[in-house]
Amino acid sequence: xxxxxxxxxxxxxxxxxxxxxxxxxxxxxxxxxxxxxxxxxxxxxxxxxxxxxxxxxxxxxxxxxxxxxxxxxxxxxxxxxxxxxxxxxxxxxxxxxxxxxxxxxxxxxxxxxxxxxxxxxxxxxxxxxxxxxxxxxxxxxxxxxxxxxxxxxxxxxxxxxxxxxxxxxxxxxxxxxxxxxxxxxxxxxxxxxxxxxxxxxxxxxxxxxxxxxxxxxxxxxxxxxxxxxxxxxxxxxxxxxxx
Numbered sequence: 001x002x003x004x005x006x007x008x009x010x011x012x013x014x015x016x017x018x019x020x021x022x023x024x025x026x027x028x029x030x031x032x033x034x035x036x037x038x039x040x041x042x043x044x045x046x047x048x049x050x051x052x053x054x055x056x057x058x059x060x061x062x063x064x065x066x067x068x069x070x071x072x073x074x075x076x077x078x079x080x081x082x083x084x085x086x087x088x089x090x091x092x093x094x095x096x097x098x099x100x101x102x103x104x105x106x107x108x109x110x111x112x113x114x115x116x117x118x119x120x121x122x123x124x125x126x127x128x129x130x131x132x133x134x135x136x137x138x139x140x141x142x143x144x145x146x147x148x149x150x151x152x153x154x155x156x157x158x159x160x161x162x163x164x165x166x167x168x169x170x171x172x173x174x175x176x177x178x179x180x181x182x183x184x185x186x187x188x189x190x191x192x193x194x195x196x197x198x199x200x201x202x203x204x205x206x207x208x209x210x211x212x213x214x215x216x217x218x219x220x221x222x223x224x225x226x227x228x229x230x231x232x233x234x235x236x237x238x239x240x241x242x243x
Contacts, residue, residue, distance in 0.1 A: 062130045064121040065099030067092040072148040075103045075158075077113040077234050082138025086126070088115045090147060098122050101233070105146055105153070107243030110161075111236055113144060118230040139226035142190040144236055149186025155240040157205045158188035163221060164233045170225045174217035177202045177209050188236065189218040205239050 070076045070090035079096070080087035088096035098121025101114035116122070123132035144158055158178045163170040176188045179199040189195065195218040202209045202216075209216050226232075 062120060062124070064124060064130065065119045067097040067121065068100040068102050069097065070102055070147050073105050073146070073152055075105055075111060075113055075144055075146045075149075075236075075238075076100065077115050077142070077232060078145045079115055079142040079232060080140050081136040082140050084140060086117055086122070086136050090145065095122050095125055105149070105156075105238055105241070107241050108239050109237070111238060112233060113236075114231065114233040116231040135228045135230050136226075137228055139191055139223050139229075141192055141194070142221075142232075143192060144188045144190065144234055146186040148184060150180045150184055153186070153238075153241040155242070156186055156238055157203065157240045158186065159205065159237045159239070160188055160190065160220065161235040161237055163190065163235075164231075165225060165229045166231055170221055172220050173222055174213070174220045175204075175215055176220050177204055177216045177218075179203070190220050190234070191223060192218040 068076075069092040074090070076088065076090045077100075078087075078089050086095050088094040088100055090102075091097065096115040096117060098119040099116055101112060103111040103113050105111065117126075117134060117136050120130035123134055124130040126132065126134045144160065146153075146156070146158070149156060156178070158176070160172070160176045163172065176190065177198065178186060178188050179202045180186055181199065197213070198209055198211070198216075204216065213219075
């Protein structure tokens with residue numbers, strides 16, 4: 001009887017020891033035992049760097065295009081949409097001044113001018129998002145203008161070769177002429193419905209133009225070609241500068 005009792009007590013001690021060991025082993029494998037933090041706290045700490053990186057990316061400033069203001073001798077594409085809301089007349093205040101393509105006239109040769117409402121700067125001002133998709137609708141005025149052109153090159157002629165709207169050539173319905181409305185600038189009208197006759201100084205490379213609009217006109221394109229547009233490019237040739 002005594003032997004049986006001692007054997008039972010010994011077995012109980014062994015079971016208790018084994019259970020205690022298992023409890024200690026499980027405790028070592030819990031997050032709380034590892035670093036004193038809960039699993040949620042550990043997960044949050046691991047996610048923090050990634051969250052900070054994402055936040056930093058969102059707050060990175062967007063680099064906008066340089067605003068272009070024309071100086072003496074510079075040619076630009078003056079243009080407005082149908083509402084005169086989006087326009088460019090060669091000043092840095094114009095919406096289309098962001099990344100505008102100006103060309104400095106240094107003598108006879110081929111040049112290109114352009115504007116682009118798809119620029120980050122224009123989209124930022126119009127939509128509040130530099131990645132916006134705003135497009136202009138319609139056209140009410142367009143011309144190639146050379147600042148101080150009549151002063152610098154009084155006999156210069158501007159012949160428009162090609163007009164592209166968003167990369168696609170636009171058919172010209174008439175030829176342009178060159179003239180000045182203020183005695184300072186030199187201009188080649190692309191679409192100017194405010195003019196109904198040739199100015200006194202209207203001319204081409206062949207000489208003065210007079211009479212009625214026909215082969216030459218202040219409206220050289222169909223405005224329907226500008227129903228919607230983002231980027232407009234104009235190629236032209238300059239002659240008569242003496243250089």
